[in-house]
Amino acid sequence: MKAGPSQEEVRQHNLGALLRHVHFEGPTSRAVLAAELGLNRSTILGLVGDLAAAGLVREELPQETGRAGRPSLVVRPESGRAHVLAVDLGVERLAAALIGLGGVFLDRRERQWPSGQSREPSQVASLIAEFAHQMLARAPDGGACVGVAVAVRGLVRHPDGRVALAPNAGWQDVDLAGALTERLPSDLPVLVANEANLGALAEHRRGIGRGSQNLVYLHGEIGIGAGVISGGELLRGERGYAGEIGHMTVNPFQGRPCGCGARGCLEAEAGERALLEAAGRDGLAAGAEAVRSVVAAADLGDVTARAALHRVGDWLGIGIANLAHLFDPDLVVLGGTLRDVFLGSAAQVRSRINTNALAAVREKLRLRVSELGGDTVLIGAAELAFAELLARPLETLARHGRG
Amino acid sequence: MKAGPSQEEVRQHNLGALLRHVHFEGPTSRAVLAAELGLNRSTILGLVGDLAAAGLVREELPQETGRAGRPSLVVRPESGRAHVLAVDLGVERLAAALIGLGGVFLDRRERQWPSGQSREPSQVASLIAEFAHQMLARAPDGGACVGVAVAVRGLVRHPDGRVALAPNAGWQDVDLAGALTERLPSDLPVLVANEANLGALAEHRRGIGRGSQNLVYLHGEIGIGAGVISGGELLRGERGYAGEIGHMTVNPFQGRPCGCGARGCLEAEAGERALLEAAGRDGLAAGAEAVRSVVAAADLGDVTARAALHRVGDWLGIGIANLAHLFDPDLVVLGGTLRDVFLGSAAQVRSRINTNALAAVREKLRLRVSELGGDTVLIGAAELAFAELLARPLETLARHGRG
Numbered sequence: 001m002k003a004g005p006s007q008e009e010v011r012q013h014n015l016g017a018l019l020r021h022v023h024f025e026g027p028t029s030r031a032v033l034a035a036e037l038g039l040n041r042s043t044i045l046g047l048v049g050d051l052a053a054a055g056l057v058r059e060e061l062p063q064e065t066g067r068a069g070r071p072s073l074v075v076r077p078e079s080g081r082a083h084v085l086a087v088d089l090g091v092e093r094l095a096a097a098l099i100g101l102g103g104v105f106l107d108r109r110e111r112q113w114p115s116g117q118s119r120e121p122s123q124v125a126s127l128i129a130e131f132a133h134q135m136l137a138r139a140p141d142g143g144a145c146v147g148v149a150v151a152v153r154g155l156v157r158h159p160d161g162r163v164a165l166a167p168n169a170g171w172q173d174v175d176l177a178g179a180l181t182e183r184l185p186s187d188l189p190v191l192v193a194n195e196a197n198l199g200a201l202a203e204h205r206r207g208i209g210r211g212s213q214n215l216v217y218l219h220g221e222i223g224i225g226a227g228v229i230s231g232g233e234l235l236r237g238e239r240g241y242a243g244e245i246g247h248m249t250v251n252p253f254q255g256r257p258c259g260c261g262a263r264g265c266l267e268a269e270a271g272e273r274a275l276l277e278a279a280g281r282d283g284l285a286a287g288a289e290a291v292r293s294v295v296a297a298a299d300l301g302d303v304t305a306r307a308a309l310h311r312v313g314d315w316l317g318i319g320i321a322n323l324a325h326l327f328d329p330d331l332v333v334l335g336g337t338l339r340d341v342f343l344g345s346a347a348q349v350r351s352r353i354n355t356n357a358l359a360a361v362r363e364k365l366r367l368r369v370s371e372l373g374g375d376t377v378l379i380g381a382a383e384l385a386f387a388e389l390l391a392r393p394l395e396t397l398a399r400h401g402r403g
Numbered sequence: 404m405k406a407g408p409s410q411e412e413v414r415q416h417n418l419g420a421l422l423r424h425v426h427f428e429g430p431t432s433r434a435v436l437a438a439e440l441g442l443n444r445s446t447i448l449g450l451v452g453d454l455a456a457a458g459l460v461r462e463e464l465p466q467e468t469g470r471a472g473r474p475s476l477v478v479r480p481e482s483g484r485a486h487v488l489a490v491d492l493g494v495e496r497l498a499a500a501l502i503g504l505g506g507v508f509l510d511r512r513e514r515q516w517p518s519g520q521s522r523e524p525s526q527v528a529s530l531i532a533e534f535a536h537q538m539l540a541r542a543p544d545g546g547a548c549v550g551v552a553v554a555v556r557g558l559v560r561h562p563d564g565r566v567a568l569a570p571n572a573g574w575q576d577v578d579l580a581g582a583l584t585e586r587l588p589s590d591l592p593v594l595v596a597n598e599a600n601l602g603a604l605a606e607h608r609r610g611i612g613r614g615s616q617n618l619v620y621l622h623g624e625i626g627i628g629a630g631v632i633s634g635g636e637l638l639r640g641e642r643g644y645a646g647e648i649g650h651m652t653v654n655p656f657q658g659r660p661c662g663c664g665a666r667g668c669l670e671a672e673a674g675e676r677a678l679l680e681a682a683g684r685d686g687l688a689a690g691a692e693a694v695r696s697v698v699a700a701a702d703l704g705d706v707t708a709r710a711a712l713h714r715v716g717d718w719l720g721i722g723i724a725n726l727a728h729l730f731d732p733d734l735v736v737l738g739g740t741l742r743d744v745f746l747g748s749a750a751q752v753r754s755r756i757n758t759n760a761l762a763a764v765r766e767k768l769r770l771r772v773s774e775l776g777g778d779t780v781l782i783g784a785a786e787l788a789f790a791e792l793l794a795r796p797l798e799t800l801a802r803h804g805r806g
Contacts, residue, residue, distance in 0.1 A: 005408065005413065010408065155764070213641070214640050226729075230638055230639075235633055237730055238616070238733040239763075239767070240731070241731040241763065241764055242729065243729065244728035244731075244764060247759075247764075248725045248728050249721050250652060250653065252653065252654070252759065253657070260761055262759045318652050318655050322725075325644075326629075326646065326647065326729055327729075328639070328643070328644040328647070329640065356665045357650070358558070358647065360558050360567040360568050360642075361644055361647060361650075364641070364642070
């Protein structure tokens with residue numbers, strides 16, 4: 001029921017729209033920007049001038065035109081001027097990257113979690129801060145860090161980022177953002193979000209989901225999480241917990257026990273432990289490497305590994321059929337270890353979807369694996385951290401831009 | 404990536420915002436409108452003037468103020484000036500209503516489907532048109548009908564309203580809107596939508612879900628459908644099929660066969676037939692009356708009826724727990740026959756949710772029955788038909804307003 005925006009709000013909106021366009025689409029001519037944004041050329045000229053004066057974009061000759069004649073200038077994002085710190089708290093490792101405007105990786109580091117060591121929130125925050133200080137010290141001259149975002153496997157409350165539950169880390173009601181804010185430069189906003197939600201954002205903006213307005217990203221890594229883009233927006237729900245597909249019950253009475261205390265949750269039937277147990281490898285190994293070795297063994301004809309993938313693929317198909325009925329996506333993207341599991345069980349997954357989903361619901365559903373090379377979640381975290389700059393470029397830069 | 408709106412768009416937006424406010428909230432003083440819409444009083448004065456000149460609102464003394472002194476005028480919607488035709492194609496009956504601005508029922512009619520008679524789309528369209536002509540002929544003088552919306556049990560494609568699948572009517576890929584447009588006055592836009600989506604809209608705008616931005620409406624009537632409001636908006640998905648919870652698989656291998664061909668769909672386990680069979684009444688009766696009689700028998704201590712409700716309540720709890728994980732609503736509203744089923748099995752439903760849902764996900768979840776007296780779907784259809792008027796009041800009225 002809010003009233004319409006003021007002229008100044010319209011200008012801020014337009015600055016953001018232009019910066020978003022070049023951030024996601026790359027160098028673009030002013031003529032194309034005018035057409036895409038539905039603005040006249042003199043308005044575009046003014047907006048580009050304002051963003052260029054702030055150092056956020058630059059006009060230059062395109063790298064190649066493939067056409068005769070004088071090429072038009074293109075507007076490109078300045079990756080050195082504004083960057084963000086993206087952090088991914090994986091089950092096996094901590095990864096962090098400094099990512100510049102336009103999605104350019106300026107720096108990337110990771111380390112395995114020291115095995116056996118506890119993951120107290122304060123210790124984790126200190127580790128992240130260590131990475132952050134190393135990377136910020138080597139950031140481009142004149143660049144400003146405009147935000148930090150951390151991906152957590154668990155239920156993360158929106159908008160305050162409180163971690164309600166992160167089973168692998170053993171966290172319950174943890175203020176990771178607060179612990180991190182204390183350890184980082186005071187002007188840096190710290191956001192915390194669920195890993196699958198960030199994965200959905202990444203696939204929608206920079207991955208195989210570009211162009212899809214309704215997609216589900218499924219992330220496997222011990223558990224199974226989902227991030228849902230619906231009508232072009234991330235689905236959050238009341239507190240930010242939407243997409244907790246891992247605990248969707250699919251086999252309530254005869255199902256395998258789940259870590260959550262219930263029985264027959266999707267991740268109990270189709271998660272890492274179910275696969276390794278069915279493949280007779282339980283207790284021998286765990287983690288992404290162990291999952292990949294089952295898929296590799298099945299490829300080489302190992303009958304037990306094949307049967308395990310068949311079984312897990314069946315449950316994965318049931319899970320995806322349910323998602324199709326509930327969210328009506330046109331695309332499901334599989335990432336994390338589910339990428340490998342799906343590549344090893346695609347026929348079974350599809351066959352189960354054909355059995356369990358209404359024809360109208362499944363007929364245009366595409367299943368794809370992530371192509372972001374394992375950095376899906378990190379890229380999504382960067383996009384979350386950039387959101388404020390992309391909404392209000394000049395204001396946000398003024399708050400952070402020491403360059 | 405669209406650019407900001409023009410001044411004229413802002414004015415249209417503000418006219419719509421004001422009309423929406425009084426449509427949903429009822430008579431409101433100009434001072435409150437200014438505060439609620441974030442506009443200054445002179446802008447409000449201008450907007451009220453424009454809407455009053457078109458006959459859509461009227462300023463008058465409030466009915467009672469409870470305060471001494473001269474009362475402020477209130478702006479109220481004119482239910483006689485603009486109305487819509489809402490139609491609900493139920494499993495057992497056709498209901499239709501003429502509903503005025505502000506949500507006032509001006510006329511309401513219904514009839515049972517003639518038993519045994521086929522439901523050819525053209526025959527159904529003719530029946531609706533018959534009701535429509537009767538009601539439009541008796542509509543208030545000077546009033547304009549601005550739209551028609553029809554609720555269908557099935558998959559309805561958005562935005563064109565094509566019925567992809569309506570199992571009870573035996574329809575597949577049916578252009579009901581087209582058949583109806585041919586039989587109605589030529590300037591009347593006809594919209595067709597899924598019944599549970601419309602129910603969600605009604606509960607969100609006029610029912611127990613007022614104030615909730617994230618709710619799920621569950622509608623029972625032979626099958627089970629869901630409508631989801633997420634972030635204050637109806638969740639549609641890629642083609643409008645989101646919320647097909649009836650065919651979410653919850654018992655894939657030992658489950659009851661479902662009409663869709665699969666096994667263990669939620670509606671096969673928790674729908675009307677499952678309840679009636681478990682209560683030993685299968686073949687004896689069907690429909691809402693039969694469901695109510697099981698609940699009534701259980702209330703009187705009938706052991707078989709109690710066991711049947713216990714069983715169905717268990718599955719309903721599993722279904723709601725799944726919805727809670729996937730959509731993170733703060734409210735689930737049960738309507739249609741699920742209203743009665745829930746009233747007869749609430750303890751079992753809640754107990755199952757406690758077993759199957761993560762504490763963080765369930766702890767603030769409220770379960771409520773619809774209080775819209777069986778007209779939930781009809782009210783939702785009216786709101787869908789009003790949407791265009793509420794978005795662009797003067798333009799829309801000019802197109803339809805013969806009065």
